[in-house]
Amino acid sequence: MKSSDPLAKADSTAADAAPAGDKPRSSFLSVRDLHVRFTTLDGIVKAVDGLSFDLERGSTLGIVGESGSGKSVSSLAILGLHNPKKTVIGGEIHFDGVELTKASENEMNKLRGRRIAMIFQDALAALSPFYSVGEQIAETYRRHMGASRKEARQRAIDMLGRVGIPNPERRVDDYPHHFSGGMRQRAMIAIALACNPDLLIADEPTTALDVTVQSQILDLLGDLQSEFGTAIIFITHDLGVIAQTADDVLVMYAGRCVEKGTVREVLRDARHPYSWGLLSSVPDLGGDVDIPLRPVRGTPPSLLSPPPGCPFHPRCDYVARVGDDACKTSRPTLTLADGRGSACHLTADEKAEIFATEVRPLLR
Amino acid sequence: MLRFFVRRFAGMIGILLVISLITFYLFFAASGPDDVVQMSCGRFCTEEAKAGVRHDLGLDKPFFEQYWVYMTGIVMGRDIGDRSCSAPCLGYSFSSREPVTERIQNGFPTTLSLAIGAIVLMILIGVGLGVIAAMKRGTRTDKVLTTVAVVAGAFQIFILGPLLLLIFVYETELMDLPKYYAFTDNPGKWATGLILPWICLMVIHMAMYTRLTRSAMVDALNDDYVRTLRAKGLSKRDIYIKHAFRGALSPVATILGIDIGILMAGTVITEFTFSLNGIGRLAVLAVEDSDLPMMMGVVLVAAAITIIANLLVDVAYAVIDPRVRLY
Known part of the structure; x- marks a missing residue:
């Protein structure tokens, strides 16, 4: 050279x-x-x-x-x-x-x-x-x-x-x-x-x-x-x-960043329902072949007329856990602390709990 | 590669055989021989005199024998009456009694010159305008150029030709009547002598080239690889000329092949409009006179040229696009 x-x-x-x-x-x-x-x-x-x-x-x-x-x-x-x-x-x-x-x-x-x-x-x-x-x-x-x-x-x-x-x-x-x-x-x-x-x-x-x-x-x-x-x-x-x-990961949904963090944080401790969906849709090759695949349900939103509120809410399983129908009316903002954060109305504790109980068991 | 050319050459011979047979047959089917005999013999003609003419021209022999004599003559030459006709012998004209080969040789340079000049102008101006239109696509320049090309293409030789003659020759007397001079004698006179018919042919054929070049280039510009070129930071000129134009060459070569065939095989109306003596005029006169050898000669030459033009296009495809291989 x-x-x-x-x-x-x-x-x-x-x-x-x-x-x-x-x-x-x-x-x-x-x-x-x-x-x-x-x-x-x-x-x-x-x-x-x-x-x-x-x-x-x-x-x-x-x-x-x-x-x-x-x-x-x-x-x-x-x-x-x-x-x-x-x-x-x-x-x-x-x-x-x-x-x-x-x-x-x-x-x-x-x-x-x-x-x-x-x-x-x-x-x-x-x-x-x-x-x-x-x-x-x-x-x-x-x-x-x-x-x-x-x-x-x-x-x-x-x-x-x-x-x-x-x-x-x-x-x-x-x-x-x-x-x-x-x-x-x-x-x-x-x-x-x-x-x-x-x-x-x-x-x-x-x-x-x-x-x-x-x-x-x-x-x-x-x-x-x-x-x-x-x-x-x-x-x-x-x-x-x-x-x-x-090194760092940025998860995009409907033209917006919904979650950001280091690769370790996002893959091992995701904080957004969409990221959870992506993570749990990865098939476990070591697992039982009869376990059905888990796609993120629904289809991506139209960018011509995105849904009101959180653009992910029509596909999200946790809308009911947030009070006042906030997911359907107000768009969550991405707040970052040290380059880490997610745009979701769930509280930090709720996210940690859901990830630990519902998502982590599905991951390899 | 060699196999390709051998195969195509064999194919060419086959096509020429079929075409010659059909032409020969049509002449007899349309009772061409009777016309010839009638014409040669005159109004007050006895049956014996007719038979004599028929025999002189060899028209009394069976169809296939005549065809065989004619075709072997092309390869080996033959004697006709007391005259000998050497290797590519296309026979003697029924009407003028001159060797057909000679008459075609005399007319060919005119047709060739007409075709070459027109093709060069068509490529330079027709394709050039198409490139400009593609580079300025969507702008007023684009619309003006495309419109001009289409309007120009709507003309016909027999309208545009006399119009140009009227303006440049008869009214303003800026030019002489178009005339063929041998290129080898005087290239300047050759060019000025044919410039009016060239312009005529160019104007009429231009539209196709302009529109095709423009649309093929615009297509190429929408290809994925052009995005890569832009991401590489190449200049606009490189993207348009080096890359997109290259992508547009194949379709241009296709119609160019067709046009070369048409122009080289004789531009009948152009030759009549500008009083030039080329292959096209020979063809029309041969049909009028039921002149079988003349017809056969012109048809075979025209067919051979068309086939060669197609062959050249196929070779051009392979040169233009490395993905194309010649089988």
Whole structure:
């Protein structure tokens, strides 16, 4: 990896940028009260509705939730990839001192792929079928590092080798359809990491892969993270993946954060009925095969007209335990103490009791 | 790859055989021979004289024998009467008594020049406008361009051609009447001599290219991989031209293949409108005169060109899209 000059340049620029000089207290990535709204023919969709979180260098935030809960939409907002004509974005996204929601398209384009990179779920669809894998890595490198074709090609070969593709000198000229699913996802990672980004957003990168390959990819991401100190936002609906990768977890429901905490806190001592539902829906592979699966009942709410009060109340088993029908009328706020909290009307004692008596016994 | 070309070449021979047989048969079914004999013999013609003409032209032999003689002549050459006709022998014209091969060779450069110029303009302007429309999609520029293309496409050669002649040749006298000059003699004269028919063909075919390029590019821009390209921070130009346009090339190649076939096989109306002597004119005159060898020659050449154009399109698909393989 120490072979070519542009590589060294990339490594050093990443290292130079490391201390965020003038704003010592603020986080590396800080999202505050993010709103994303789409104007559709049927009305306004509040895809993300007041999301806040922080992320430090070198750490991993897992975002969990069902389809349509706003996971991917928030990450696309960080990259500024929404169509500005159809989307209204509110709130603030501070990335290493830069306010991304106010940044010009030109400024954003210099960050994209260079300092903030993204891995998408379906690598076959997310890679261009018309260009070789090597070219798709090299074009990013050329664009951001001003490298020559030759240097960029060498970088592509190095990156393919680093993400564990055998014979990278030969495979560099192959097209995505020549690669297997796992190799394509590795190639996606190679593209994303070509310029040593400071922040990597991984949007369900292992969902389309079988578990063996999934585990290899997760290990790879972990290795690369410890090597380069990249901050990672890991979007998934798979709690197993979260347990394996994340430092902090954010559970999203209907465009809002309903629970936040460290991975240990959320997986071992969840505080929100929706998180309970997610946890107890994980099947116990060691258990009796006749035990039926326990899905979270009901369906995700329409974001065009979300239910009044707590958006989860139509699916929640504990509405009756809260007085005055509060769940149906008032929206619970997320109150955080030390980065830990949940948006639910149940009292802290009730949550602890329910988790201990009803949820924990279902977990392995 | 080699197997692909061998297979396609064999297929081409097969298609040409079928087409030639059908053309030959239609000539006899439409009692073309009687017309020819009547025409050659004149108004006051005896039965003996007719039989003589019939024999001279070889029309008295059985159908399949005539067909066989004609087809072997293409491969090996043959003697017709006291004249010998060498290898790709397409026979002698019934009406002008000239070798068909020679007449096609004379008309072909005109048709080829017409087609090449028109195709280049169609690609440059038609596709170019489509790219611009796609890049500015949803804006006024997009709407103006698409509308212009559609209106232009609604013209017909026999309206637009005379109109251009009237304006540029007869009224303002800015140009001479279109005329074919050999490219090898004088490229400048070649281009100016054919510019009016080129513009005519371009305007009429442009709409398809503009609309297809635009819609194919807009489709490509909605593909998932374009989101990746944007997430990589690529420039707009790279995303549009390097990637989305590449994705739009296959459908453009499809209609280009069809148009190459149509244009190369003779643009009858264009040639008549601008008084040019190409393959198209030969074809029409051959039918009018019931000139079997001429008809066969033009049909076979046109068919061969169309088949080759299709072959080129298939090769182009494989070049454009690495997922396509040639079997």
